Amino acid sequence: MRVGVIGTGHVGLITCVSLAEVGHQVAGTDSEAQKIADLQRGEAPFFEPGLQELLHQTTESGRLSFSCSAATAVADADVVFVCVGTPARASGEASLVAVEAAARDVARHATGPAVVVEKSTVPAGTSLSLKRTLRRERPDLGGRLEVVSNPEFLREGHAIEDALHPDRILIGAETDHAFGVMRRLYATFVAQGHPIIETDIQTAELAKHACNAFLALKISYANALARICERAGADVVAVADVMGSDPRIGRAFLNAGLGYGGYCFPKDIQAFQRLAGRLGYDFPLLSEIARINQEAVTAVVDKIREALWNLEDKRVALLGLSFKPGTDDIRFSPPLALARLLREEGATVVGYDPEAAANAKGELPELELAPDPYDAASGAHCAVVCTEWEEFKQLDLVRVRDALAYPILVDGRNIFEPDQVVAAGLSYHPTGRPPVEP
Numbered sequence: 433m434r435v436g437v438i439g440t441g442h443v444g445l446i447t448c449v450s451l452a453e454v455g456h457q458v459a460g461t462d463s464e465a466q467k468i469a470d471l472q473r474g475e476a477p478f479f480e481p482g483l484q485e486l487l488h489q490t491t492e493s494g495r496l497s498f499s500c501s502a503a504t505a506v507a508d509a510d511v512v513f514v515c516v517g518t519p520a521r522a523s524g525e526a527s528l529v530a531v532e533a534a535a536r537d538v539a540r541h542a543t544g545p546a547v548v549v550e551k552s553t554v555p556a557g558t559s560l561s562l563k564r565t566l567r568r569e570r571p572d573l574g575g576r577l578e579v580v581s582n583p584e585f586l587r588e589g590h591a592i593e594d595a596l597h598p599d600r601i602l603i604g605a606e607t608d609h610a611f612g613v614m615r616r617l618y619a620t621f622v623a624q625g626h627p628i629i630e631t632d633i634q635t636a637e638l639a640k641h642a643c644n645a646f647l648a649l650k651i652s653y654a655n656a657l658a659r660i661c662e663r664a665g666a667d668v669v670a671v672a673d674v675m676g677s678d679p680r681i682g683r684a685f686l687n688a689g690l691g692y693g694g695y696c697f698p699k700d701i702q703a704f705q706r707l708a709g710r711l712g713y714d715f716p717l718l719s720e721i722a723r724i725n726q727e728a729v730t731a732v733v734d735k736i737r738e739a740l741w742n743l744e745d746k747r748v749a750l751l752g753l754s755f756k757p758g759t760d761d762i763r764f765s766p767p768l769a770l771a772r773l774l775r776e777e778g779a780t781v782v783g784y785d786p787e788a789a790a791n792a793k794g795e796l797p798e799l800e801l802a803p804d805p806y807d808a809a810s811g812a813h814c815a816v817v818c819t820e821w822e823e824f825k826q827l828d829l830v831r832v833r834d835a836l837a838y839p840i841l842v843d844g845r846n847i848f849e850p851d852q853v854v855a856a857g858l859s860y861h862p863t864g865r866p867p868v869e870p
């Protein structure tokens with residue numbers, strides 16, 4: 433099939449390469465000329481495991497191309513994916529300005545009937561506005577620009593794997609024709625055993641917000657437990673293991689630490705709460721999730737202050753700057769929130785990250801960067817594990833201790849076993865677990 437993709441960011445580009453990989457003819461477009469120039473040169477504009485290789489493979493095959501012109505992506509397409517950003521407005525509401533602009537682009541350039549897919553995360557009811565815009569702009573097509581909701585569930589850091597092997601493909605549509613087009617589009621995935629769930633459009637839109645809020649709830653639940661465990665002398669990892677052994681609960685996402693970040697959970701929870709409010713339902717649980725998440729960062733600051741006393745003139749090494757491992761994405765990154773708070777209290781902050789260092793420096797120019805974790809630790813008064821990159825689990829902790837000015841390790845992601853750290857001669861301050869001295 434011929435597929436157009438508007439917005440070639442973290443979701444749009446993955447949509448491009450995965451659909452081209454299964455044999456569709458895909459044309460991507462983006463309003464950022466630089467991004468398209470990078471893609472035309474064959475360079476992925478962000479880091480994601482396996483992306484560069486798949487981009488190369490699919491563009492070489494001739495099935496994937498990029499253009500600054502929306503007309504090129506939209507004209508003749510059977511399906512057009514809208515993958516633009518939906519950032520939070522100051523009120524917390526999702527801004528749908530880019531979604532509307534994309535809808536107008538589709539209407540302007542469509543040469544015939546097409547299915548227009550909401551891939552961006554949008555509040556329930558957005559399809560109605562999308563449909564109205566398409567009809568208003570193209571009365572001649574008589575409603576044959578049909579709207580479908582197909583929310584994205586990929587995880588950054590595993591995006592290619594998730595796109596090629598999705599747990600489920602959620603499709604909200606109104607007509608048999610639209611369902612038929614989407615089934616054809618995803619036929620290869622279905623043949624490989626990946627299920628499609630079909631619903632009405634509002635249900636699909638709402639299900640995406642429901643999933644993200646619930647995942648964030650699990651993280652915040654673990655972080656609230658961590659605060660109680662720290663006061664009670666209990667171990668939050670063991671508590672989470674007990675909870676997770678109950679199949680009704682499940683172990684995933686019950687990890688206490690610096691909390692969630694990234695482009696989805698923070699803004700989607702706000703948007704969901706605003707949507708609920710607009711629909712006349714008060715949903716304070718959602719703001720509680722966000723409050724506990726902020727507290728997860730301040731709890732680490734408290735821990736560092738407890739270990740170092742005054743933060744003025746202290747040097748703190750942050751290991752990990754991206755919001756999670758496997759990505760260079762630093763949007764709403766908890767490590768950067770931590771860096772800001774530490775700097776406000778007078779500390780110097782040095783950071784190391786295998787992929788996100790340059791992005792972090794762009795966001796926080798005062799941040800010092802180190803070329804490796806040992807360099808970051810060198811002369812610092814404590815090291816803080818902020819992102820659970822695999823390479824940190826392999827650190828030579830004796831080398832870290834020797835590099836530090838004070839032998840203090842704060843573990844904001846609980847990646848180490850206490851015995852292991854203490855054996856290296858470090859004083860260990862995990863999250864929601866008792867601190868241990870050598």
Ligand SMILES: NC(=O)c1ccc[n+]([C@@H]2O[C@H](COP(=O)([O-])OP(=O)(O)OC[C@H]3O[C@@H](n4cnc5c(N)ncnc54)[C@H](O)[C@@H]3O)[C@@H](O)[C@H]2O)c1
Nearest residue numbers: 439440441442443462463464516517518530533552553584
């Ligand atoms: N990042 C994720 O893990 C993830 C996962 C699931 C869903 N989502 C949702 O997908 C949507 C996109 O997220 P993202 O992370 O890909 O954002 P992103 O910022 O990485 O990408 C959005 C892209 O859209 C482009 N764009 C904006 N307005 C445009 C326009 N009018 N025409 C053409 N291009 C335009 C931007 O230049 C950018 O490249 C959001 O709604 C997000 O909530 C994201």
